[in-house]
Amino acid sequence: MVLTDLSRQLTAAISKLNAKGGVDEDAVKSVVLDVQRALIDADVNTALVAKLGKEIKGKAMAAVEDEEASGPAVARFVEKAVASSLVSMLTPARKPRKLVRGRSNVVMFVGLQGAGKTTTVAKFAHYYKNRRFKVAMVCADTFRAGAFDQLRQNASKLRVPFYGSHAETDPVRIAREGVAAFRKDKFDLIIVDTSGRHRQETELFREMEAVHSAVEPDDVVFVMDSTIGQAAEAQARAFSESVEVGSVVITKLDGHAKGGGALSAVTATGAPVIFTGSGEHFADLDPFEPAEFVGKLLGKGDLSGIIRAMRETVDEGEQLAMLRRITKGHFTMRDLYEQLTQIGKLGPLSKVMASMPGPIAQAFAGMPEGGGQDKFKRMLVIMDSMTDAEMDMPFADLMAAEPRLRRVARGSGAPMAEVYQLMAMAKQFSGILGKFGKMGLMNGGDKKLA
């Protein structure tokens, strides 16, 4: 998980209170100190940590002043205070630009060489392609030998059209021509990768400005390496002074201790972090939402990410029909089958599934990526050996029909325990989706269900 140490230290600090009967001011002070230490270890700016400490203590003391307050009650209060303070620390002054299909969004990527820009361009393309955007890439990096081939290979793996040239040395010309061609062909998202060079220098900024005026991008995404920690702030400011940085992607958050510093430092510049990078694969790009991120940091299973991803990938008509069935208590195995296949498209399963609570996460917990994939396939195989009638009956009826389940287990070669696990998953899915549907959080959820 991202920022594992910070997460572990924060939850350990708060859970100390759980063990106590009565809680006094000293106990709160000591927890706040632990929280501050954890943030300093994650390279968060000391002035910011001091401010957060005061804020958390102020909020938490309100709970202690209640004479009856028990340890667990205060722990919950402190946890809430920590969460809301961290969320406000990570909420940027500016909102990111939202990309919509049906028009040509030109997005220019900038950042220093080695930051992970070219990799992120591919991940970004993959992300939007999965969300049904018609995506194309332009390589305007004529400086780094190999940039052209790296991007072209990624484009071909992703089956995304690519524009670039080995021979042309003028990045402005390539950018202009590539963007014009893809605009003409009505691509929804045209990604322009630019040169990074090796350090912040006049030449780099001049080139960035020239490409910027040639393509007039709708957004400029600044890609930054999180391992530089707090130094992120100065770098983000330097880039922002040269071109108008609309959003930021912070890379290499996988397991790196300084990620907290980079995240908070960038937020301090006002630019919104839109994604974080967590590995070298196409799917290792996570949308960044402060509340969701802090929830995970504090060890809370959080569904908003997966619900958002479903909302983007699953057809609205399908969702409404499914919600209708769920509210009538008619969730079926076919619904689960469709949901699982959709989820399969979203990214590495171990990651997606780990963000689900209860039996679903447990079924996939601690599995390597490939292992999760195998388990997932087995679930689909079990469903493949169900008859149409079984796939379409309310799953509660199927769950009660043990002879049917035994036959399914025999037919698919799976142990009964796995069939039951699948049933538990179906039950939880229907609960979760039903709840979110009623809350109107899914697409069209606010529309009337007939």
Ligand code: GDP
């Ligand atoms: P560029 O020079 O900015 O275009 O950087 P590249 O995209 O070539 O990336 C530099 C190195 O960082 C490569 O080895 C990438 O595989 C690696 N990298 C990029 N993003 C991530 C990330 O989120 N996590 C990890 N672990 N490595 C990354």
